[in-house]
Amino acid sequence: MYQVEATANTLLMNPQRQLDSASAAVELSTEAVLVKSVLEGDREQFAQLYDLYARMVHGILLARVPRDEVDDLVQDIFFLAFKKLHTLRNGAAFGSWIAMIARNRAMDFHRGSRETTQLEEDAPGPETNETLAGQVLDMIRALPDAYRETLVLRLVEGMTGPEIAERTGMTAASVRVNLHRGMKLLREKLGFKEGL
Amino acid sequence: MTDYLWDRSGELDEDIQKLEEILAPLAYQPRPLELPATAQPGRRRNLYPVLAIAAAVALAALALGIWLNINRDASGVPQKAEATITAAVEKKDSPEIVDLPLKPNEDPKAGSHPNPRPVHRGTSPVRNQLALNRRHDRKTLEPQTEMSAAAALEAEAGKEQLLLALRLASSKLSLAVKRAQGGYPANLIRNQHKVG
Numbered sequence: 001m002y003q004v005e006a007t008a009n010t011l012l013m014n015p016q017r018q019l020d021s022a023s024a025a026v027e028l029s030t031e032a033v034l035v036k037s038v039l040e041g042d043r044e045q046f047a048q049l050y051d052l053y054a055r056m057v058h059g060i061l062l063a064r065v066p067r068d069e070v071d072d073l074v075q076d077i078f079f080l081a082f083k084k085l086h087t088l089r090n091g092a093a094f095g096s097w098i099a100m101i102a103r104n105r106a107m108d109f110h111r112g113s114r115e116t117t118q119l120e121e122d123a124p125g126p127e128t129n130e131t132l133a134g135q136v137l138d139m140i141r142a143l144p145d146a147y148r149e150t151l152v153l154r155l156v157e158g159m160t161g162p163e164i165a166e167r168t169g170m171t172a173a174s175v176r177v178n179l180h181r182g183m184k185l186l187r188e189k190l191g192f193k194e195g196l
Numbered sequence: 197m198t199d200y201l202w203d204r205s206g207e208l209d210e211d212i213q214k215l216e217e218i219l220a221p222l223a224y225q226p227r228p229l230e231l232p233a234t235a236q237p238g239r240r241r242n243l244y245p246v247l248a249i250a251a252a253v254a255l256a257a258l259a260l261g262i263w264l265n266i267n268r269d270a271s272g273v274p275q276k277a278e279a280t281i282t283a284a285v286e287k288k289d290s291p292e293i294v295d296l297p298l299k300p301n302e303d304p305k306a307g308s309h310p311n312p313r314p315v316h317r318g319t320s321p322v323r324n325q326l327a328l329n330r331r332h333d334r335k336t337l338e339p340q341t342e343m344s345a346a347a348a349l350e351a352e353a354g355k356e357q358l359l360l361a362l363r364l365a366s367s368k369l370s371l372a373v374k375r376a377q378g379g380y381p382a383n384l385i386r387n388q389h390k391v392g
Contacts, residue, residue, distance in 0.1 A: 039237055050229040058224035067222065075230055082231060086238040133222050136215065154201070155212070156219045161202040179201055187211065 035091030038082075046085075050078050053095060056167045057102045059157040063141060063148045064106035067134070073109065077102050096169025139189050140182075147182025150175055245376030252368035259361030267354045270347070 031052070037045040057077055061070045081098050088097050137156070140148050153159045153168075161179055165172040199206035200213075 043231070043236070046231070047229050051226075054226070054229075055224040062222065071227065074227075078229055079231060079235065082235060082237055084238065133219050136218055137222060155215050156222050157224055158216070158220075160204060176202055183201055183212070186215075 029092070031094045032091035035085060035088060035094055038085055043082075046078075046082055049094060053098055053167065054078070055157050055159070056095070056153065056164075057098060059153040059159070060099060060102040060149055060168075061106055062137070062156060063152040064103075065109050067137075069109065073102075073105060077105050080105070093169065095167045099168045136190075140186060142189070143182055143185055146178050147185065150178040151182045151186065154179055242376075245372050248372035248375065249369060252365050252372060255368065256362060256365035259365070260358065263354050263358045263361065266357075267351065270350045270354070 031049065034045045034049050038049070054074060057074050058070060061073050061077075065073060077098065081101055084101075088094065137152075140151050140155070142148075143151065150164060153164045154161070159167070161175050162172060164170070165175045168175075200209040
């Protein structure tokens with residue numbers, strides 16, 4: 001009896017979750033339609049895909065490459081995706097596909113680039129919000145790979161957990177675990193106490 | 197753990213909110229997509245014409261192989277034996293080949309062949325040569341030097357078969373080229389299959 005009530009609570013008393021899943025389904029079909037339109041020659045539709053996924057691609061890159069390279073790499077990745085769009089068999093999987101392109105492009109960037117140092121962060125100066133953000137971002141980048149991408153998407157890009165799962169193609173459970181474990185590690189690094 | 201980290205629901209987590217405020221300047225700033233004016237998405241490669249051409253070539257090769265095999269079988273032992281006999285007759289005197297009556301212990305019905313086996317009298321070299329040729333395997337025979345009229349007819353028939361096979365292959369190739377040029381819809385057969 002208790003389990004039945006709990007299930008009813010989950011299904012009926014939380015309309016926000018229902019709304020999220022319904023809107024996700026609509027958006028998946030929207031992506032498939034957009035991909036099909038672009039392949040049929042309507043290249044203007046690609047701008048809508050860009051609007052939907054530029055933030056995610058920006059976050060994936062920000063977790064891996066220097067900040068001043070991110071904006072140009074976002075453009076490069078969408079240009080590459082535009083040229084290779086015909087290789088995408090399932091248009092609904094555009095998000096996970098372009099996320100994989102972004103991760104591979106970030107790896108290529110590190111393979112092809114020489115060792116560089118960012119002088120602005122090393123030089124002592126007044127602690128502005130910008131430099132503080134850079135320091136926190138460096139701490140997030142020092143976390144394991146699975147955690148830093150999810151944390152950047154959540155804390156920097158402002159995406160929610162369900163949105164991250166939907167956009168990147170990861171399961172909601174994986175995103176939740178990555179968020180909580182990554183946040184725990186980040187709290188330890190920053191000196192925050194759990195639960196504060 | 198609160199749900200605020202997952203979907204910003206539940207009790208507000210001050211640490212996370214503080215991190216969000218610090219990292220906000222690094223978030224994605226919308227920027228228009230810059231695609232080259234001449235850029236076009238690639239097209240899916242249709243493998244059907246390539247497969248059709250490969251199948252036609254394989255069919256032609258198969259037909260050629262079958263024809264060669266048949267031709268070799270048809271021009272095998274009889275022609276070689278005949279050629280050997282002719283050569284032997286030209287070299288030596290005409291042999292005496294006489295049909296001897298059947299021996300008493302031989303069944304006359306068993307030998308109901310219209311041409312009973314000839315028995316050679318004497319020890320002429322021609323008779324020895326014939327006996328030797330009968331025992332020899334077809335592979336050990338000497339190469340053929342002359343071609344009888346029957347063999348020539350068979351060769352002519354084989355040649356016609358080869359030409360027919362080549363014509364068939366040519367028609368298959370032209371059909372494949374027409375399909376590659378868009379003469380027929382690529383999924384015509386598939387659609388018929390679905391309807392059927």
